[in-house]
Amino acid sequence: MQTTEISGIKLYQFENLLSFDNLVHFITSRKGGYSKGEFQGLNLGFNVGDDNWNVFRNRKKLSDITGIPIENFTFSEQCHSSNITFVRNSLRGCGATDEKYSVKNTDGLATSIFETCLIIQVADCVPVLLYDSEKHIAAALHAGWKGTISYITGKMIEKLLHFCSSRPENIYAGIGPSIGPCCYEVGEDVYREYKLSGWTKKNVISPGKEQGKYYFDLWQANKQQLIDIGVKPGNIEIASICTKCNSEEFFSSRASYNNTGRFVAGIMLKKK
Numbered sequence: 573m574q575t576t577e578i579s580g581i582k583l584y585q586f587e588n589l590l591s592f593d594n595l596v597h598f599i600t601s602r603k604g605g606y607s608k609g610e611f612q613g614l615n616l617g618f619n620v621g622d623d624n625w626n627v628f629r630n631r632k633k634l635s636d637i638t639g640i641p642i643e644n645f646t647f648s649e650q651c652h653s654s655n656i657t658f659v660r661n662s663l664r665g666c667g668a669t670d671e672k673y674s675v676k677n678t679d680g681l682a683t684s685i686f687e688t689c690l691i692i693q694v695a696d697c698v699p700v701l702l703y704d705s706e707k708h709i710a711a712a713l714h715a716g717w718k719g720t721i722s723y724i725t726g727k728m729i730e731k732l733l734h735f736c737s738s739r740p741e742n743i744y745a746g747i748g749p750s751i752g753p754c755c756y757e758v759g760e761d762v763y764r765e766y767k768l769s770g771w772t773k774k775n776v777i778s779p780g781k782e783q784g785k786y787y788f789d790l791w792q793a794n795k796q797q798l799i800d801i802g803v804k805p806g807n808i809e810i811a812s813i814c815t816k817c818n819s820e821e822f823f824s825s826r827a828s829y830n831n832t833g834r835f836v837a838g839i840m841l842k843k844k
């Protein structure tokens with residue numbers, strides 16, 4: 573990944589997605605912003621316990637430094653599902669300044685509409701950004717353990733292939749900063765759900781330090797879902813940045829016992 577700092581805000585960007593002139597994307601960090609205390613820095617999530625006025629000012633600052641009008645930011649009401657919504661003009665700007673107007677009940681957003689910035693909020697869960705360079709479609713996904721087990725990344729690619737006539741070889745993917753296999757220890761409940769899902773692969777879950785504990789590699793799991801449907805491994809970039817190991821730089825639920833802010837991944841098609 574590359575980093576860039578503008579007016580105190582530090583953004584991360586995938587090298588593979590940066591090569592497309594007509595695409596804008598970013599992953600925010602904690603650097604910059606008005607929030608204080610547990611939410612120190614650029615908290616972009618409303619209703620996590622932070623002062624919503626600070627969150628609004630943080631979103632406005634992100635808008636200012638990216639040059640994307642705040643009314644083009646499009647948020648969803650993430651619910652750890654594998655539900656996907658295609659964002660049309662009428663949904664552009666949903667949730668940008670008031671969470672209650674977010675796109676309902678969805679963890680995957682896709683669009684072929686210009687100047688519509690799809691945004692996913694995270695703090696340990698995996699943000700996945702996708703771009704179809706031939707059909708000019710952008711997508712953003714929220715893949716925590718539930719979304720990953722319910723195959724959200726694979727389902728998004730299947731929908732692009734089925735509804736948009738995408739070809740997997742034209743799809744580029746970035747798997748963003750999130751809790752890494754170094755830190756993501758889960759219990760029997762998650763392991764059981766994973767086994768029951770019918771979707772199991774090598775190198776995704778490995779034994780933990782104690783009996784009944786397992787390490788869940790969400791990066792590898794989401795990469796595998798892309799590869800299974802034909803996305804070229806060379807088109808997939810993994811940030812390999814663990815949010816729990818780097819909780820000064822990124823909000824991490826596990827590092828802060830769920831009392832923390834949210835950073836975001838955004839992607840937008842620009843007019844050529």
Ligand SMILES: [Zn+2]
Pocket residue numbers: 751752753754755756814815816817
């Ligand atoms: Zn870690």
